[in-house]
Amino acid sequence: MILLQIIFTNVGNPHALGQKPLTFPRQVVALCQAPFLLDDPNVELVFPADAIARAKHYLSLTSGGLGAYSDAHGIPGIRKEVSEFIERRDGYPSDPEHIFLTGGASIGVMQILNCIIRGELDGILVPVPQYPLYSATISLLGGSLVPYYLEETANWGLDIVNLRQSVAQARSQGITVRAMVIINPGNPTGQCLSEANLKEVLQFCYQNNLVLLGDEVYQQNIYQDERPFISARKVLMDMGGNISKELQLVSFHTVSKGYWGECGQRGGYFEMTNIPPKTAEEIYKVTCTSHSPNVPGQIFLGLMVNPPKPGDISYERFVRESKGILESLRRRAQIVTDGFNSCRNVICNFTEGAMYSFPQIRLPPKAIEAAKNAGKVPDVFYCLKLLEATGISTVPGSGFGQKEGVFHLRTTILPAEEDMPAIMASFKKFNDDFMEQYEDYGGYLRM
C-alpha cells in the first residue's frame, strides 16, 4: 500500500500550504496581545521601532486593548485608515461612517443579503460559476438565486445579453430581482473585469434598480497587466452624474487573500455607497447583535490598508516579503494553466487573478456512464478518482455551477512553487491514464 501525502488544493488557504505570514503585522499584533512587552526597557532590541509605534497606535485606538468590545461597526480609527486607503486607491474621498468592519468578508455578505432578501420572491443575480457562499446564503435566507453565465470561451467574460435574459426570465416567474453580485477578480474563474465591463454592469444595475454587491476580496491578486484591478466604486464615481449619486453599491474586502493570506484572523470590511442613512442604521443594528468584529482581525485590516511606507524601518523587509509572494503567485498561475493545458481533454483559461484554476475536463461518454453507475455526478467521480490516485484534493465544478454537460474542477495555485512541477506531473499522469481508460477508440465526442 502506497501512503500518499494529501495535497490540499481545495481551499484558498495560503498559510496552510506553507506561505509564511508577513513579519511586520505579526510583530505588531504580538505586542498588542501582550502590552507588558511594551513596558520592558529592552523591547527595542527585540522589535523594530516602527512595529512598537504601530502597536501603541492601535492600542490607543481601542477602548481597552484587544479584549474590549469595540464599536459594532469597528474601531473608528481603523475605519478611518480604511477610508484613506480607498481614497488613495480610487482617487475619490471615502467616508469612514459608510465603512463597517466585519469578521471576514463572508459575514458582511450574509448581513447585507439578510437585509435585501425578504422572501423567496426576491432574487439575487449571481455569476455561474460562483463562490458557493452566495448560493448557500441565498438558500438559507429563503431567497432565489438568479444565475447569469460567464462565457468560458471568452475568458469567462460577462455578457450583458445573457444578464438581461436571466433577469427577464426571473421576472416572468414573478421574481423581483433585487441585487447583482460580481466577484472581481473572479472565484473560481479568476477573470479580471475590464473598465468597460464594469461600466456596463453599473449601468445595467441602475436601469434595473439593483443593488450591486462587489466582492473584491482578490483585488491584490492580479497576474496579468492588461486588466489591472479597478474598483466598482471608482468606475461609478468616474461616470459621474446621477448614477454616481444614486446607484447603490456595497463593496467587500478581506485580510484573508491578497499576499496577506491571514484567513484565520477573520478580518474584513464592507463599504456602502449611496445607501440612505436610515437604512444604514438598520444594517448597523443587525451587526450589533453579534457585537464587534474581533479586535486583532481589525488591527490586521488596519495594517493591510496602511502598510509600512518608504523610509520606515520595516519597509524593505515588508516589500521583499510581499513581492516575493505576489511574484511567485504569478509564476504559479502560469505553471498551473500551462500544466493543465498540456493534458489530454483539458482546456484551461489563464488565471488572471484570485487564487484558483478552473480547468474544463472533457469527460468521455464512457466516463460519464461509469460515474452514473457509481451514483456520482461526473466531475465528482473524476475528482474522487484523482484524489485516490494522487492525493490531490480539488473541488468538483458542480460545487460552483457550470453549464449543463460541461465539467470542471477547481484547484488553487497555492502549493509551494518548488512542489508545483511534481503536482502538475502527477495530475497529468492521472488524467492521461483516465482518458486512456475511458475514451472511445473513436476519440472523444462532444456532448
Add this chain to the structure above:
Amino acid sequence: MRRFVAHSARRRNNFTTCVLRYCTLPLRLWSSTSTSKPCYISGSVASGGSASAPPLTLDTINPKVLKCEYAVLGETFILAQRLQQELKENPGSHPFNELLYCNIGNPHSLGQQPITFFREVLALCDHPALLDRAETRGYFSADAVERALQILNQIPERATGAYSHTQGIKGLRDTIASGIEARDGYPADPNDIFLIDGASPAVHIIIQLLLRSEEDGILCPIPQYPLYSGSIALHGGSLVPYYLDEETEWGLEISELKNQLETAKSKGITVRALVVINPGNPTGQVLAESNQREIVDFCKNEGLVLIADEVYQENVYVPDKKFHSFKKVSQSMKYGMEDIPLVSLQSISKGYYGECGRRGGYMEVTGFCSEIREQIYKVASLDTCSNISGQILASLVMNPPKVGDDSYESFSSEKEAILSSLARRAKTLEDALNSLEGVTCNRAEGAMYLFPRIELPKKAIEAAKAVNTAPDAFYARCLLNATGIVVIPGCGFGQVPGQWHFRCTILPQEDKIPIVVSRLTEFHKAFMDEFRN
C-alpha cells in the same frame, strides 16, 4: 430557482424529522411553498434608475431587520455616545466631566486587566519567531512557552493565519473537552464542540435552524438578554416569554413554564426550545441543582431543545450557590446523552478573563441525531471557521494553569483579585441601590449586573408619556443627562408590564464605584423630589 427552493424544503424537513423523535406533539411540517403570502411591498420592476426609488430603503429592507432590536446598543447608548462627543469638543458643556459606562458587560474597557498567562501564550502563537531565540523566549514564563509550543504543534504548519476545520482546531477541542470533563466529572466529546466567534453567533445559528416560520416559538426568560429577542425577530419566529419571579430572587418556576407553553399552544405556536441563562442576565440568579433537574425533565417531557447560555459560569459571587452545567445535571439524571437535545454555550468574554474583543467561545451540541449535527456543521461552515486567536483563548480558559505550573500562583492571584473585586462591587452597588427611595434590588448572585426595580411616581410616568418615552427609559435618560452614568432601561430586557427596572453593570473599577454611588444617590433624590406625588 425551483431547484434551490425544493432543496431547502428537503433540508428543513430533515431537521423536522429528527426533532420529531423528541417531540410528543405533532409538528406542522413546513412546505417549501409557504401558504402564507409574503407580506412585503414588491420592488419596482420598471427600468429607469432615477425614476424609481432605490432598491434598498426602509420601505424595501427585509422587515425582520426592522423588527429586530438590541437594547444594549440602543437609544440610551446612542445618546451616551453623543454626550461623549460633546464633552470632547466642548469640555464643561455638561454637569459631569466623564461618562460612567454601566451599560455593557465589557470589562477591559473599564480598566480590568487581561490575564497575563493567556496573553503570553497568544503573543507567542501570533509571532512564533519569539520562540526561536533564547533572549526573546526569556520575556515569557516557561509554561507559557511550553503551552504555546504545544498549541502550535496542534496546528498544521503552525499556521495561526490559516482557516482551520469549521468546528475549530482538533487539538484545541480536545483540550476543551478535557476541561469540560474536569469541570463536570462526566466525559465530553471534542466532536460535539463547535468553536465560534463568541456565543452570540452560535445563538444565531441554532435559532435559525429551529425557526421555520412565525408559528415556531422559543421560550425565553423575562427579563432576558436581548440577543434572544433580537435573533428570534431576525429569523422570523415568535418569542414565548416565561417570567422569572422577582419576589423569590428571580426564581424560575416550572409551573410558569408549563402555563406559558400551554398559552402558546392555544395560540397555534409550536414551541421548539427553551432558553435558560445561568447565571442570569440581567438578573444574575444562579439556579439550584434541583431546579435544573426539573427543567431538564420539563424539556424531555415536552420535546424541547434546551439552550443553556452558561457564559457567566465563572461569575458566581455568593457562597450558598454554585454553578452546575446543564450537561452535568442531565448526565447525572437517569437520561442518556441522546435523550436531551442540549446546546451549551460558553464564551471567553466574561468570567475573570473578560476578553470580549477577541470574539471567542464554543457551543457544545449533544443529544441531536447525526443528520442534524451535519446541518449545524453546514451552516457553521458558511463562515469557514472562527478566528484562531479566539479558539486558542477558549482552550486556555477551559484549561488554565494548574497547581505546580510556573504561572499558577500569579495566575491564581490575578483571577482571585478580579473575582473578589467583582463580588465586592456587586455588594456595594446592591446596598447603594437598596438605600434609594422606591428602589429594590435583588442581590447579584452571579454574572455582571444588577437589575433594580424602581417605583416611579405617577408624575414621572406622565412626564415620560409626554415625551413619548417609556418611563424607565425616561429615568435612564435623565440619569445620563444629569450624571453621565449610562444604564439600560428594563424595557430593553422585558419586565412584568407596569413595572420598571434598569440594568447596571458592576464593572466600573473599584475606585470609581464611590463616584457612581454618590452621583446616582444625589440624582435619584433630586428626581424623586421633582416627581414625588
